[in-house]
Amino acid sequence: PHIPLNYKKFPADETLRRAKEFYELMNQRRTVRSFSSEAVPMDVIKNIIKTAGTAPSGAHTEPWTYAVVTSLEMKQKIREIIEEEEEINYKKRMGKVWTTDLKPFKTNWVKEYLTEAPCLILVFKQMYSFRADQKKKLHYYNEQSVSIATGILLTAVHYAGLVSLTSTPLNCGPAIRTLLGRPSSEKLTLLLPVGYPSKDCLVPDLERKPLEEIMGYLKRNYRARSPVPRKSTQQRSHRDIKRPSTLGNMFPCENKAANEVKIRNLIRSSSSTTYTEKINGTPVVITTGIGAEISIVPIGYVRAEDTETIPETIRLEIVAV
C-alpha cells in the first residue's frame, strides 16, 4: 500500500541558506585518530545509530548491523586482532606503493585509538537474511546500502559534535565477526571509533578537491575533464582519449544481437560461481555471485567495462567480451 509523502516545502531562499549552512557544518568534519577516553552517553550513540537506520537500501533490505563495543576488555581483544594483522599488512602485504600513499597520514599498525576511544562501532553488512519459509533472502546492493547508511551515520556523529575515524581493518573481518558472535551471513565492513578528540589533537593538513574537479555539469555539449594531467597527452592510451559524444557508435550493448550469449539461471544459490566458457571463440572465466562483482574475463585480463555489480538470481546476458 502507498501513502501520501509527508512533505513541506521551504521557501527558495531558505533552501539555499540551508544547503550552504550544511556544507559549512560538514566541511568542518575531519577524521580523528587520537581520542580522549571520556565516555559518550549511550543515548547519543543510540540516536546516531537510529539515524543510520533511516538510510535508503536496495529493495528496503536494511542490510546493516551496528555492533557497539564499550568495554575495555572487548576493545583490547579487538585491538589485539587488528594490530597483529596490521603489522603483517604494513610489513608484508601492502607493498611499497600503498605504504607510500599512506605516509601523509602517519598511520602504522599500532592502533591506540582502539582502546582509547570510549566507543567502537563495528559495521557489518548482511549478505542475506532468511524469509519466513527459511529460504535465503538476498540483499541486493548490500555493500552500497551499508556504506550510504554509514555516510549518514558519520554525518550524525559530526552533527552531535563527536568525532570519528572511518577505518577498514584489512583481513580482520572473520576474526572480529566471530569474536562478536555475528552470523556468517554478515561481513565486517567498517570499524568506527567514536568519541571526543584528545586534547591538542592533530590532523593531517589535507586539502579537498575544489567543486570544479568533482562536479561535471552537463548542460548541452558536455565535455568531461580528463583525469590525465594535461601535459602528458602523448602518453594517454587510446581509451582515455576517445570520447564518443553521440549515442550512435557506442558501447557493445548496442550490438547485443550480434554477440549475445545467454546464460540462464547462472546463479542458483547464494554462493559465487566460477567457470570457464568460450564466447565467440575466446576462452573466458566467468565469476559471479551476490553482491560480488561479476567478471567476464578473457583469461588473464579483465576490461573494466565487462564487470558489473549484480545481485543474485539474475539471468545473465553476456553482451560482449
Add this chain to the structure above:
Amino acid sequence: PHIPLNYKKFPADETLRRAKEFYELMNQRRTVRSFSSEAVPMDVIKNIIKTAGTAPSGAHTEPWTYAVVTSLEMKQKIREIIEEEEEINYKKRMGKVWTTDLKPFKTNWVKEYLTEAPCLILVFKQMYSFRADQKKKLHYYNEQSVSIATGILLTAVHYAGLVSLTSTPLNCGPAIRTLLGRPSSEKLTLLLPVGYPSKDCLVPDLERKPLEEIMGYLKRNYRARSPVPRKSTQQRSHRDIKRPSTLGNMFPCENKAANEVKIRNLIRSSSSTTYTEKINGTPVVITTGIGAEISIVPIGYVRAEDTETIPETIRLEIVAV
C-alpha cells in the same frame, strides 16, 4: 605536516539534543519516485555536491565524480538507455524472486522520473587516477568511499528540503558513461534524480527496523541476535548456530602457519587476474583485482569468509580454502 584539529565541544545536553534532532530530521527522509518539474537553483545543487566532497575517503583519494544533468535532451537520452535495459532486466534478467521482492515498490521499467525530475546527479566512482609521473594511482576502497560520500549527499539533499531517489541502473553503466564522456577509469555507481516531489506524491508504506534489530551493544558477554527467525531453530545450519565467544578456537586465520600459501606480487597492473592453482591439493580459481572482490574459489564454490575486498599491489597470503 599536521595541524591542530579545529574543535569546539558542545555541552553534554546539547550533544544529546542535537543527536535526537538530527534523527528526527533524517527519519522524515523518503525515497521519492514522482517529481515535480520545478527547477532547483544550481547554487543549491552545487552546495550539495560540495557537501558530498567533504566525505572521508580511503587514503584521501576523493574518488568521486558527480555529473549533473539538467537538459531535457540529455535526460531523454539517459532515459532511453535505461528503459531499454530495464525492460530486459525486469522481463528476463532479474528472475522471479527479485521481481517479487520489488512488488511493494510498484517499480517497473518505465522511468518517468528520469525526464520529470529537474536534475539528475550521476555518481561515478574513480577506480584510479594518474600520478605526476603518469603511473596509475589506485583508489583503495573507492566503492565504499563513494557510497559514504553519497550518503552525505543524500543527507544534504534532505537537509535542504529537496527529495531524491537512490537508483542503480543495472547494466547501463558503460553506455551512460560513454554518453557523458567520462573516462574508462570511472564507473557509474548510482543515479539520483533530485528535485521537489510531485503534488500528491505517494510513497510505499514501509516500516523501518527498530533500533534493537540493527544495533548490538557489546558490554561484556555479548550474544548476538540470530538473523534466523526464532521458530525455526531446527532448520538452522550448523554455521549459523555456532558462536564461539572466545578468541581461542576461531577462524582459520589462527592456523595460518599450517596452510599458508604465499602469492607474491599477485597483482601487478590495475587489471584483475584470474587463474587456477592447487592449494593443499584442491584446485582453486583465484580472481583478484583492485577494488574488486578477491575470491579464492574451490572450483564452483566460494565461502563467504574467503572473499575480502582488497586494493591492489597487495601481497596476498591465502590462509585457507
